[in-house]
Amino acid sequence: MKKVLIITYYWPPAGGPGVQRWLKFVKYLRDFNIEPVLFIPKNPNYPITDAAFLKEIPEGIKIIKQSIFEPYQLASFLSSKKTKRISSGIIQTKNQSFLEKILLWIRGNLFIPDARKYWIKPSVKSITKVLQEENIETIITTGPPHSIHLIGLALKERLGITWLADFRDPWTSIGYHKKLKLTRAAKKKHKFLEKRVLNIADTIVVTSPTTKREFEALTSQPISVITNGFDDQQIQEIKLDAAFTMVHIGSLLSGRNPENLWRILSELLVSNADFKKVFKLKLIGVVSEDVLESIYAHHLKPYVDLVGYVSHNTALQAQKKSQILLLTEINSKETQGIIPGKLFEYLAAKRPILAIGPKNWDVSAILEDTKAGKTFDYTEDVKLKKLLLEWFEAYKTSSLNIAATNINKYSRRELTRKLAELI
Template structure:
C-alpha cells in the first residue's frame, strides 16, 4: 500500500521525534509498503542525525519565510546549551512568551510551521492519493496537513508524541486556544485511530473523543542507526559515575533529591560523580552549589546522540527524574535508551509511570524519598546494584523501536484491510 508519513520532525533533524518518525517509516518499508515522507527542509543548524534509507521517498518542503517572525526567532534565540526550559529566557520577549505558552515552539499555535501547511498539502496531493496517512504531532501542523488532504488520505492515524491542546507543559495563548480546540475536535472526529507514547496519555486522547487509541512506545533501537565509538568515555579513577542525559524541566522535575543524597553521605560525596549532559547545565550547577556539592557534578553540556549513548553505556548508574504534578504519562525517549543499557536505573521524584516501567522490567528502583535514594546509591557504590537481579529481558525486548514500529504497521494494515502480515490487535 501507499503510505504517507507527515512529520516536520524527521532526519537529519536531531531529536527524539525524528527517531520516532524514522523508525515508523522504516517499519512500513520493511513490510514491503511504498513509503513517502513529508517533512520540512532543514536549516544547517537543525542537522545532526545523518541517517538514510533508499526505500523511503522523502519530500522536504521549505517553510516559507515570514521575515519578521524569522528575525524575531533568531534575535531572541537562547545561546546553545545555556537555556534552561521552564526558567524563562532572561533576555528575550519572545522567549519569555514561548516559555509561558508554547507558541513558536512546535507545540502551540501560532508556530513557524503554520506557513508550511499550504505547500506541504499541495505536495502531498500531487504525490497522492494515499492508502494510509500517519501524521506525527508536534508540531500540530502535521495533523492539519492530514486534515486538509480529505479523501486523498485514505485511512488516517494521528500520532501524538506529546498532546496538543492538553499539553503537559504549555497551556497555549488566548485566543489561539479557541481555534486549536476546534481544530483538534475535527482531527479526533476524522482520524481513524490515534496513537501516543503512554497509557495515561492514551486515556486523555480517548476522553477527547478519539475513535480508537493505541499506545506505541518510543523505544530503543535494537540495531542502532548511528555509529557509537567503542572507546570508554570515563577515566579509570575508581569513581562511581551516575549519569543523566537529556533536558531537565525545573518546573516539573526536581534535581535536588540526588544532590541532597550525595550531600548527606560522606561515602557518596567521596566516591560518586554525577555526570549530566544536555541543556541547562547552569541549573544543575546552581542547585549543587546551594547544597555544597558542586565539586561532584561533571557538567558535559550538549553532546551528540552517539556520545550520549556512550555515557549511558559506560555509566555505573543511570538517573531518571519523574515528572512532578498532576500530569502522569510523560515517558521521554531517554528512558527507553536507558532500558537497553547495562547500568541500573535510579528514578527520583514522586511515583509515576517512569518508576513503574523501570521496576516492572527489572531495570532499577524508584526512590520516592531521600533516605531510600541514599541507600540505593550507596548500594551501587558497594557493588550491590539496584534491583538488577530481576532484569526481565523478554519484557525489555518489547520496547525496541523495531517492535513498536511493527505494532504501528499492524494497526495500519488492519485499518486499510491490508492484513496479509498483520498480527491480531
Template sequence: MNKSVLIVSYYFPPMGFSGALRGYYLATFLAGRGYDVTVITTEGVKYIAFDDSLKAPDGIRIIKLKTYDPQRYFSGKGKGQFGILRKINAQIFPFDNKILLFPSLKRAIERIVKERGVDTIVSTSPPPSLHLSCMRIAKKYGINWIVDLRDALTDNQLKKSNGIVSFVEHREEKKIISAASKITVTTENILVKLKEKYPNLRDKIVLVRNGFSKIDFKKAKKIKMQKEKINIAYISRISHLTDIESILKALRENDDFVLHFAGVDATGTLNDLIERYEVDGNVIRYGYLPHEDALSLMKSADILLITLAAVEGMEDVTTAKLYEYFGAGKPILLIAPEGTEAEKLIKRERAGECVRNGATDLIADAIRRLYGKKGCVNPQRYTWEHSFELFLDYTDNKDNYRKKKREAENN
C-alpha cells in the same frame, strides 16, 4: 507493487532528541518491511541539538520544507529565551507556532499524492498543527490516515492556552480524532483520557509506545568509567520540565558519586548550580552526543538517571529516553513527583527505584541500593520493532507481510 507510506514528521534527523527518533525509526522499520516510504520534514529550524550520524536507509525519500517557526529568528540559547517565547506562543497560536507551515505543507503532501500515489499517511506530533494539513488531504483523496500522538493534543497541563485559542484547539482536535483512520498514542495516560473523551471512537485509539533499537545497541561499545566511583548517567536535556538540582545536592553529600551529563542545558543554569553546590569535580559534561555514543554511555554507566520536575501535568510524561534505558539493561533512578507514567513502568518492570524531588538522603540511599544491580529484565517488549508491528495492522500491506514472515520462519 509495494504499498506507499508518507510520514510527516516536523522533527527528523539530523535534528536530535526523541521527537526526531520516532519518525526516523518508523521510516526505517516500514522501509525494511517492503514499504515505499517518503518522509516530509523541515530544514532551517532553530533547534538545540543536531546529530549528523543518523542516516536514513537508502530508498527512503526525504523532502525538506523551509519552516516559518518564529524561533528561527531568535539568536542564542537558553537563559529563559525560549521559555518566554513558549508562553507567548500558547496565547497566540492554536496548538503551536508551527501552524505557519500549514499552506506549504498542505501543498507538498498533495503534490506527492498526485505524483506518486500514497496509500497511508502517518503524521506524528508534536507539533500537533501538522495534523491539520494531513487531515485536509486525507479527506480530499480518501487516504488511510494514522495520527501519531507523542503528547496530548489538548487538555495538556504543560501548555496553558487562553480561552479563544483553547476553544479552537478542542474544536480542531475533535475533527482530527473523527477523521483519522487510527490514532496511536505513546502513553497509557493519554490513551485512557482520549478513550474517555471520545467513547464512540475509542476503538480507533491505540497504544504504540516509543522504543529502542537492538541493532544500535549491539553497535555501541562500552567506554571506561571510574571504577572507584558510582557512575550515574543522565542522557537528556535540562529544561523547565526536569529537576537536575536534586541530584546535584546528592552529589555534594556523596563524593563517590559521579554524574555523567550528555545533552543540552536549555535553561542555561547548570554551570551556576554546579558552582553553588561545589560539585564540579563530580560532574562530567559531554555536551550533546551522537546517538551511538550516547548508547555507549548508557551501556557503561552503573545507574541511569531520569528527572522530572515537580510541576502540574507531569502525570502524562513518560520520557522516551526510558525505553533506551530499558534496552541498556542498567538500573534506573527516577527523581519525580508521585504518579508519573515513568514511575508506573519502572515499577512494573522492576527496573529501578523512584524517589521524590528534593529528598537528598533518599536519593543517595537509592543510588547505593541500585549499584551493581541489573535493570529491566524483559526489554524485548520495548524494542521499536515490537512497538511498530502494530503499524502493519493499520496499513493495507499486513496480509502480504504476515505471509512473508511465516515463509521465512518455515525456511
C-alpha cells in the same frame, strides 16, 4: 507493497529524541511489506542537529521536501539564544526577561498551534499532488509540532484519505502548555483544534497509557499505545566508568529538578568519605539554568561534569559506561503520561536506572515490569538514600548490575510490527 506517506517536521539531520521515533519506524517498515514515503520541510530551523542520523536513513526511501517559513528565524535576530531555547522546549520559570515574556506570549497566542503553522497550507497543496502521483491512500502525521496534524486534518477533509495521527507528546495537557501565557481565546482554540484532530483522524497512536486515557475522554476513535523504544543495533561491551557516575542524558528542562536527590547527594558527600572520593554527576545534553542553579546550591558543582550535547552514538556509549542512569520528569499531574524516549535506550544499556518523577508516573510500571531500576517521587528521601547507599556498596565490590527482563518488546522492530498492523 503498500505505500504510506509520513508527514514529519523532524528528520535527519535534526538531533534529539523527536527525530528518532519515525526514523526507526521507517528503518523497519519494509520488513512488514510497507513502503514509506517521507514529506519533510526543505529548510527547517532545527534547534539541534546530529549528522550521524543521516546514515540511518534506509537506501532508496523517497523523500519529498516542501519549503517552510519559520518565525523563529526572524525572532533569532532579537535573541538567538532565547529563541533557540524556547524552540527546543526549554522555558525558564525564574528570572524571565521582558523579551522572554514577550516571545512566549507571541509563541502561545499568535502561532496556534505552534510556530510551524505556515507550513500547513503549502504542504496540503503539494501533498494532494503527491498522493495522486504515488497512488497513496494512507497518510501518517506525527507531532509535536501539532501543526503537522492540521495538515492531516485538511487532507482528510479534502480527500477522505485514511489518516493515522501519532502523538509523541500530548497537546493541551503537556506541562509547558501552561507556561505559554495563553489568553482565554487562545486556550479555547487549542482545545478546539485538538478535539477536531482526535475525532477526525481514523486512528490515533500515543506513547503512554495516561495519554490514551486523557484522549479517550475527548474522542471515541480507536487509540493505540506504541511507546518509543531502543534499536536492535549491537553495541560492543564497554568498560564501566571507574568513578561512581550518575549520568543523565538529554534535556534537563526547568521543572525536571529533583531537589530531594541533590540534597541526598550533598549529605552523602559530607558524611561518606569513600563516596566523596569517587562520585561524579555527569549531565549530557542541554541543562536549564534553573536546574543548574539548584544543583550548585546544594554544593555539587565540584562533582558535576557538564558535557553538553553529543552525537547519539556517543550518548549510547555513555549509557553503557555509567554506573547509574538518571531519569527525571517534571513533578506534576500533567507529566504522569510522559515516558522519555531515553528510558528505552537506558533499558538496552542494562545499567541500573534511577527515575524521579510524579506520583503514578507511567515509567514506574515499566521499571517494575522490567526490573531495570527504581522510581521515586519528589518527596521521598529515606528510601532513596538507602538505595543509593546499597548501589554504592555494590559498586565498591564491582557487583552493581541488574538483571532486566521483558525488554525485547520495546525493540524498535517489534514496535514497528505493532504499527504495521494498524496501517
